[in-house]
Amino acid sequence: xxxxxxxxxFVGQTTAMRLVQGGIxxxxxxxxxxxxxxxxxxxxxxxARVVGFEPHVIGTNDYAxxxxxxxxxxxAGFPRQPGMSRMDLxxxxxxxxxxxxxQVAPGSPEAIIIIVTNPLDEMTALAAEVSAxxxxxxxxxxxxxxxxxxxxxxxxxxxxxxxxxxAMTLGSHGDAMVPLPRHATVAGQPLVDLVDEATLERLxxxxxxxxxxxxxxxxxxxxxxxxxxxITNMIEAIAxxxxxxxxxxxxxxxxxxxxxxxxxVPVHLSREGVAQIVELDLNEAELAAxxxxxxxxxxxxxxxxxx
Ligand SMILES: NC(=O)c1ccc[n+]([C@@H]2O[C@H](COP(=O)([O-])OP(=O)(O)OC[C@H]3O[C@@H](n4cnc5c(N)ncnc54)[C@H](O)[C@@H]3O)[C@@H](O)[C@H]2O)c1
Numbered sequence: 196x197x198x199x200x201x202x203x204x205f206v207g208q209t210t211a212m213r214l215v216q217g218g219i220x221x222x223x224x225x226x227x228x229x230x231x232x233x234x235x236x237x238x239x240x241x242x243a244r245v246v247g248f249e250p251h252v253i254g255t256n257d258y259a260x261x262x263x264x265x266x267x268x269x270x271a272g273f274p275r276q277p278g279m280s281r282m283d284l285x286x287x288x289x290x291x292x293x294x295x296x297x298q299v300a301p302g303s304p305e306a307i308i309i310i311v312t313n314p315l316d317e318m319t320a321l322a323a324e325v326s327a328x329x330x331x332x333x334x335x336x337x338x339x340x341x342x343x344x345x346x347x348x349x350x351x352x353x354x355x356x357x358x359x360x361x362a363m364t365l366g367s368h369g370d371a372m373v374p375l376p377r378h379a380t381v382a383g384q385p386l387v388d389l390v391d392e393a394t395l396e397r398l399x400x401x402x403x404x405x406x407x408x409x410x411x412x413x414x415x416x417x418x419x420x421x422x423x424x425x426i427t428n429m430i431e432a433i434a435x436x437x438x439x440x441x442x443x444x445x446x447x448x449x450x451x452x453x454x455x456x457x458x459x460v461p462v463h464l465s466r467e468g469v470a471q472i473v474e475l476d477l478n479e480a481e482l483a484a485x486x487x488x489x490x491x492x493x494x495x496x497x498x499x500x501x502x
Contacts, residue, residue, distance in 0.1 A: 196220035196434045199261040199303065201295050202271035203232040203254065205416060206311055209423035210268060211252055212239055219431055221251035223261050227271070232256065262302035265466075266430055269322065271295050272312035274417040275410050281313040281369055282495070286502055292318045296325040307468045309429060310335040310444070311422065315368040316492040317499050319444045320457045330446035332468040337368030338442025338459040339425035344405040345374065348398045353381060353389060362386065363442050364402065365459045366488030373484045374399045378475065432464040445469050451477065451485055456496070458489040
């Protein structure tokens with residue numbers, strides 16, 4: 196697999212490290228800042244003999260070096276600062292994502308684009324429009340991260356390993372996140388049998404605000420270990436056709452009664468991108484929340500078109 200990571204900031208560089216160290220892909224790291232991706236790639240290659248991996252990573256400022264990529268991950272753009280919502284980044288990051296897609300897409304016309312830049316759902320829709328790629332080859336990373344955070348909080352609440360916790364969130368990356376309590380399990384037991392309603396609500400609220408919790412602690416910039424792990428998870432699913440069901444920001448064409456909009460839904464990824472959107476058994480309240488999230492994203496995308 197040839198993967199281009201656009202943006203060599205915290206999320207981009209940790210993603211490159213995970214991919215190359217894990218032997219998952221050969222990586223081209225690119226950034227607008229001269230020297231930054233080259234320096235990071237050199238540093239990574241110099242760690243290869245110590246850690247024990249093949250040093251297949253280069254850094255560049257030239258999009259010609261990204262040609263023929265199988266996957267393009269876009270992390271270029273501003274992160275949040277304390278007190279900011281993801282939506283506060285809309286205007287600033289739209290210009291960056293537009294220019295990146297215009298430069299990277301022509302050289303890698305068969306690539307799957309994974310958007311990471313916030314606000315996630317709207318930037319994914321923008322990248323699909325600008326690239327004019329088939330929509331199944333343009334997706335956004337958020338649900339894997341939100342679900343990982345939820346699984347962590349459930350595990351810490353119950354004093355178990357996150358490895359035995361299954362839980363998924365759908366909807367948008369923000370306030371309209373849709374948790375699915377009826378589908379969550381801990382070591383095979385339904386979560387709803389293990390915690391009361393108030394605890395569930397507390398865990399979901401913390402998950403919804405988990406990005407802001409880290410922004411407030413760091414005071415400068417936002418999370419990157421769990422985000423880069425989540426991107427890597429998606430790329431492994433693509434590379435190995437694992438069939439793993441992942442919550443992904445994907446283009447809906449009638450699934451869940453949602454049409455012609457990007458929103459977080461359960462997806463099987465493959466070398467073709469979105470192989471299938473899986474329709475879980477949702478109750479009326481869950482369906483209504485997912486549809487409301489989709490309509491919120493549609494409205495924001497309309498705002499974006501006016502910018
Ligand atoms: N989807 C998610 O779940 C998720 C999680 C974490 C972060 N994010 C988002 O990812 C983005 C990156 O976060 P970060 O912590 O890595 O930020 P960062 O500031 O550390 O890095 C951003 C990088 O983008 C580069 N950049 C800016 N404009 C560019 C351009 N036109 N072309 C190429 N590179 C350009 C900058 O030089 C910088 O190196 C932010 O928008 C953040 O909100 C999303």
